[in-house]
Amino acid sequence: xxxxxxxxxxxxxxxxxxxxxxxxxxxxxxxxxxxxxxxxxxxxxxxxxxxxxxxxxxxxxxxxxxxxxxxxxxxxxxxxxxxxxxxxxxxxxxxxxxxxxxxxxxxxxxxxxxxxxxxxxxxxxxxxxxxxxxxxxxxxxxxxxxxxxxxxxxxxxxxxxxxxxxxxxxxxxxxxxxxxxxxxxxxxxxxxxxxxxxxxxxxxxxxxxxxxxxxxxxxxxxxxxxxxxxxxxxxxxxxxxxxxxxxxxxxxxxxxxxxxxxxxxxxxxxxxxxxxxxxxxxxxxxxxxxxxxxxxxxxxxxxxxxxxxxxxxxxxxxxxxxxxxxxxxxxxxxxxxxxxxxxxxxxxxxxxxxxxxxxxxxxxxxxxxxxxxxxxxxxxxxxxxxxxxxxxxxxxxxxxxxxxxxxxxxxxxxxxxxxxxxxxxxxxxxxxxxxxxxxxxxxxxxxxxxxxxxxxxxxxxxxxxxxxxx
Numbered sequence: 387x388x389x390x391x392x393x394x395x396x397x398x399x400x401x402x403x404x405x406x407x408x409x410x411x412x413x414x415x416x417x418x419x420x421x422x423x424x425x426x427x428x429x430x431x432x433x434x435x436x437x438x439x440x441x442x443x444x445x446x447x448x449x450x451x452x453x454x455x456x457x458x459x460x461x462x463x464x465x466x467x468x469x470x471x472x473x474x475x476x477x478x479x480x481x482x483x484x485x486x487x488x489x490x491x492x493x494x495x496x497x498x499x500x501x502x503x504x505x506x507x508x509x510x511x512x513x514x515x516x517x518x519x520x521x522x523x524x525x526x527x528x529x530x531x532x533x534x535x536x537x538x539x540x541x542x543x544x545x546x547x548x549x550x551x552x553x554x555x556x557x558x559x560x561x562x563x564x565x566x567x568x569x570x571x572x573x574x575x576x577x578x579x580x581x582x583x584x585x586x587x588x589x590x591x592x593x594x595x596x597x598x599x600x601x602x603x604x605x606x607x608x609x610x611x612x613x614x615x616x617x618x619x620x621x622x623x624x625x626x627x628x629x630x631x632x633x634x635x636x637x638x639x640x641x642x643x644x645x646x647x648x649x650x651x652x653x654x655x656x657x658x659x660x661x662x663x664x665x666x667x668x669x670x671x672x673x674x675x676x677x678x679x680x681x682x683x684x685x686x687x688x689x690x691x692x693x694x695x696x697x698x699x700x701x702x703x704x705x706x707x708x709x710x711x712x713x714x715x716x717x718x719x720x721x722x723x724x725x726x727x728x729x730x731x732x733x734x735x736x737x738x739x740x741x742x743x744x745x746x747x748x749x750x751x752x753x754x755x756x757x758x759x760x761x762x763x764x765x766x767x768x769x770x771x772x773x774x775x776x777x778x779x780x781x782x783x784x785x786x787x788x789x790x791x792x793x794x795x796x797x798x799x800x801x802x803x804x805x806x807x808x809x810x811x812x813x814x815x816x817x818x819x820x821x822x823x824x825x826x827x828x829x830x831x832x833x834x835x836x837x838x839x840x841x842x843x844x845x846x847x848x849x850x851x852x853x854x855x856x
Contacts, residue, residue, distance in 0.1 A: 387781065390457035390716040391415040391692040393450065393659060394709060396432050397423070397700025405667040405706075406439045409699065410447055414710040416573070416796045417447060418694065421562035422454035429562075433569040446789065446803035447657060448573060450602065450794030451566040453559050454654035455577020456552040460510055461485075461492030462539045471516055477662040478508065478517075478524035486528055486537075490526075492542065501548045502527045539679040544633040554578045555587065558670070563591060566599060572793035574599045575625060580609035582616035589620075597790040598660035600797075605647055606630035614650060623797055624651050625694070629662035639675050648688045655742070657797045660685040661694035665712060669702040679715050686719035689777075691799040696733070710750065725776060741839075745772035748837040748851040754779050758832035759783055762801075763818045767794045769837055769848045770801045785818045802827065814838065819856055832856040 391724040391733065393416040394400070394409055407416075417436045419429045440447035460478075463486040470476060470488065477490035480498040495501075499522035502508070506519040508529060515537060517529035527702045554577070566574055576588055585603050592598045600622035603610070607630070610617060618624055626647050651658035664682050665674045671779050685693060693712055752760050759781040761771040770784035777799065784795045785804045792803040804821045815836055822828045834856050839847045 387411065387802075388713050388717040388718055390416060390686050390690065391797055391799065392709060392712055393418050393661075393692050393694040393797070394699040394705070395420055395694070395696045396436070397697075399696065399701050399703070400699055400705050401432050401435070401522075402426075403435060403439060403729070406435060408442065409709055410439060410445055410537055410704045412706045413713040415448065415529050416450050418450045418452055418575070418696075419571075420452045420454075420648055420696075420700070421558070421565075422452070422457065422459075422577075424567040426561050428443050430569050433571060446792040446796060446805060448793045449569070449571040450573035451562060451569075451571045451599075452604075453469045453562050453577050454556065454577035455559060456554060456556050457494075457577055458543050458545065458548060458552070459540050460537065460543050460572075461494070463487065463491055463537060467536050467538045470510075470531045470537055472531055472534045474531050474534075475520070476517060476529050476531050478527040478529060480527075483760075491537065494524075495545070495548060495552075495697065498545065498548070499523070499527050500526050501545060506545065507532070509633045511535060512542040513544070513628045535733065537678055542630065542821055544630070552578070554580065554584050563588070567593060570597070570790060571599050573602050573623065574797060574852045576601060576603040578607065579603035579605070580607055581613045582620040584724060585617060585620040585638060597788070597794075600794055602797075604630075604661075605643075608636070611635070611643060614647065618650055618656055619656050621656060622657065623657040625659040625661055626690075627661055632662075644685070645688050648685075650688050651691075652689045652775070657691040657771070657799065658689075659692040659694050659797065660688075660690040662696065663694055664695065665698050665708050668704055668708040668711065669697050672704050672707055674708075674711060682712055682715045683719040686716050687722055687724070689724065691774075692797050703827055738847060741768070742772055743839060744848050744851055745769070746776055749773060749776040749778040751851065751853060752778055752835040755833055755835075755854065757835045758828045758856070759822060761785060761818045761828075761835070762833045763814045763838045764791060765839070767791045767798075769839060770795055771798050772848055774798045774800050781827055783818075783822050783825070785821050815852065815854070819854070823856060828856045830856055 388422045394414045395418040461520045468488045484492045502519050502522045508517040515535045516533040518532050520528040600621045603621050604625040604627040606627035648658050665678050667675050698708045761783045763785045782801045784801045787806050787808040795801045807819050836852045
């Protein structure tokens with residue numbers, strides 16, 4: 387069984403009932419809706435479509451809304467793409483109006499000319515195209531193309547010094563947040579996070595009651611690297627956004643930063659997603675490159691909880707084949723021995739030391755006794771998250787009567803989600819065993835570890851473990 391989760395972005399190539407069904411069948415655990423593109427009504431409709439398909443298939447599939455943030459983008463270009471040649475002159479216009487062409491394009495930064503200096507390098511198409519600033523004239527910036535390529539509509543761009551003057555939460559973010567809360571999505575991807583306060587600011591905007599989406603800050607700026615520990619502490623999960631990170635930091639640093647971020651999240655017991663260009667060639671090819679296969683495998687070996695696909699499934703020609711390929715590579719890599727997390731490091735990072743210690747004891751006992759599975763009846767998802775943080779070799783089942791609790795576990799390494807009926811009269815242990823038998827995780831006579839919290843007001847607290855026969 388593959389334990390690393392797959393996040394797939396929905397776009398024009400996949401936003402249909404039939405294709406979504408095929409994607410989920412292929413192994414998608416979380417569907418990503420990129421709020422930087424399309425309108426909020428479309429995303430709300432796609433969220434409903436995902437839930438409908440998942441329900442029909444009897445699957446628990448998470449929904450992640452990726453907030454647009456203040457990311458600086460180039461504007462719309464004629465025909466949706468143009469080619470820029472090395473050595474040509476190209477003009478960047480402040481403001482997002484007008485249709486661009488091979489000579490000029492608008493941008494979303496009104497004060498672009500104010501921050502541009504002669505000699506600066508500007509990156510377009512998420513870093514694929516490099517321009518050198520020649521001069522700023524009124525609201526326009528004249529540049530020379532140093533490294534050409536294909537420029538598509540509304541792609542990310544980076545200009546030195548500009549990010550420091552941009553607010554991380556925009557009007558479009560407010561619309562996306564409103565839509566995400568109404569759609570009861572499981573995760574919110576937070577763009578342009580630079581410090582822990584950026585995460586807490588969004589958390590304060592969430593509803594005070596009921597299930598709330600987990601906050602997933604994207605590590606994509608140099609400032610975020612400087613404040614990594616605080617951001618991880620404030621986050622529910624973290625995304626390694628390698629595309630933007632590779633623009634702001636030297637490309638040679640990104641592989642090492644990926645390892646540092648994943649390790650830091652593992653030690654804190656926080657799920658982590660590795661994203662950007664993992665199988666990019668499969669956007670147009672039915673097979674990946676060997677370098678891409680190595681990239682996916684190495685992210686799994688680093689300890690990532692989840693792998694993310696962007697254009698590969700949003701606009702690609704082979705979305706389902708890409709998901710299956712990623713699943714096969716991840717499952718193969720999981721067979722390699724993985725360094726175990728130090729329980730003292732995790733326990734020391736959380737005020738609930740008892741809960742972490744019980745989760746670790748359950749994993750240790752499960753492996754010492756050779757149990758068939760670790761079952762985690764849970765009202766908040768915390769029990770399953772804590773058990774998964776220790777990367778046990780045996781299957782983990784997160785069992786709940788609340789669909790949104792299971793949705794929140796869709797990113798968590800190794801956790802199979804089992805929905806049970808709400809029944810306060812039935813013994814939770816018996817209900818968990820029955821659900822695991824039905825799912826084929828355990829069989830009669832198997833030794834099973836059951837980890838749970840005692841009934842009471844402290845939802846999310848894990849304080850008991852029992853070893854029983856199924």
